[in-house]
Ligand code: TRP
């Protein structure tokens with residue numbers, strides 16, 4: 001306890017001894033990372049965020065982004081200092097209304113020293129005022145802000161937040177979001193959740209977006225450009241928001257023919273995964289040169305190139321599956337990425353089965369036989385791929401073979417109970433692969449250690465006699481169009497270099 005002696009001038013020589021409450025404990029600095037071995041600087045120690053209020057102004061012509069982020073958090077330890085993850089230039093920081101000292105480091109850390117130390121368990125309001133050109137801010141030669149001819153997009157994994165708002169950038173610290181963006185009239189701004197309002201004045205239009213359910217920081221998205229925004233509801237009453245760049249050219253029809261089926265596909269997936277967890281769903285297609293999609297929460301990011309060969313409902317199914325596996329139930333550590341990608345890819349296989357384009361078993365057989373034992377594909381352990389292979393093809397395809405192996409080991413009845421029960425039990429939380437294994441063992445009543453070890457944690461091609469292994473490859477089971485080698489390989493712009501090994505995510509049509 002720190003004590004202060006205050007001399008009251010009005011009372012002459014009367015001295016009052018005041019005890020400043022709990023906040024006086026000195027504590028120390030919060031850690032610069034949350035403890036994720038893949039990304040030591042991801043997230044921070046010492047507090048949890050409950051809400052982000054992000055108020056922005058963006059000028060597409062100059063890439064000038066100005067913002068005020070108001071962050072509501074609660075401390076988890078006494079703090080003399082704490083960090084946010086952020087790369088843009090900061091003008092001012094307030095903590096609980098008082099000006100705070102701040103410094104930016106090369107590791108994307110914004111160090112904040114409040115005027116007064118913070119006591120464990122107290123609510124904290126942090127205001128960060130900033131301005132920068134996010135497309136020009138690079139870390140390791142890379143910017144997560146992807147500029148387009150009409151604006152820009154923040155959609156990247158594992159990080160993109162730091163290029164548009166300061167945060168505790170790790171999936172374990174979820175929060176609700178209000179994002180309000182001022183853009184020149186004729187330009188639109190898109191973020192997560194529901195568009196709660198839109199108003200114009202003096203040549204600028206403000207778009208207000210609201211995410212009412214807990215959202216991981218990398219699943220927050222911002223897109224600015226010229227969009228056609230559509231709002232609708234599913235037969236079940238779920239709001240659907242879709243948006244298409246006005247410059248999709250020849251891909252416009254196929255993009256709409258895919259993404260406009262979102263409502264139907266989310267209903268179909270609910271029959272496997274249980275009730276849809278969020279308050280809206282949708283997707284947007286900006287005019288980016290990339291070839292990826294990202295499961296940004298309730299407002300999915302798609303690339304035009306994914307629709308270059310006609311409609312692609314398989315990718316829509318993949319990203320929608322992530323709303324359960326990845327968004328509602330998020331990784332505990334980035335090494336748990338199989339819980340996202342293995343199941344999103346498996347959902348595509350279920351869709352293929354539904355569409356009579358090959359059963360999940362046939363696709364598993366196909367993947368198994370496609371890669372010979374000496375192919376580097378088998379050296380990646382989907383259960384712990386390492387940061388350099390986090391999005392390797394093996395995490396998706398071998399990862400989905402692992403799901404099929406589980407299905408074969410426990411039988412359809414138990415398997416589909418697991419598939420639906422897990423996102424229900426873990427809704428809005430975080431979980432690890434060992435926790436999933438324990439859950440599958442509990443539901444199936446079978447020990448699954450050997451199966452998980454074989455399919456997720458071994459750096460070589462499993463033998464066909466392995467536990468729960470898919471049946472022997474059926475000749476001609478999968479059409480040649482499914483061959484990974486036959487897939488389009490869209491150009492990979494420099495700013496997206498983080499994904500280097502993603503053959504199978506460029507077009508996850510199978
Ligand atoms: N999670 C994305 C998917 O499978 C793939 C992905 C990984 C990605 N890293 C990315 C997409 C970076 C865009 C940017 O759907």
Ligand code: ZN
Pocket residue numbers: 318322340341344
């Ligand atoms: Zn995915």
